[in-house]
Amino acid sequence: MNEGLAVNGSCLCGAVTLTAYPVRRAITLCHCGMCRQWTGGPYMGIECHEPLALSDDAPVTRFPSSPWACRGFCNQCGSHLFFRTNNGHVLVVAAGLFQLDDGWQITDELFMETKPKYYALTGSQRQWIGDGVRRADD
């Protein structure tokens, strides 16, 4: 764990600025149908500790995408901001909001079983069935 790791970013229009506290310098892709419908492609997210610090009066809408989680977006420009479970255990913030240095890399891909065939990543990141249920190559 990187104590004190913090990143600052903003949405496309700039109305939302935020500071997030990543668990590590790692980006996870989610290929599940909900993430792809939400973002238009695989969701590239950073697992973060709470709190997610949003600017005062940030125009954020929280959409309850399932009984157990919500997704936040800027209601002025539509930028995807975060996925958060209602129990507070998981907070994943959109990687594209931040200017990340070269120390960052994609480490994991989730829901490989629902990834469409029209795209694929190269690289040595771990690939998982579901949300880390088992390795896709097992």
Ligand SMILES: [Zn+2]
């Ligand atoms: Zn915005």
Ligand SMILES: [Zn+2]
């Ligand atoms: Zn997903």
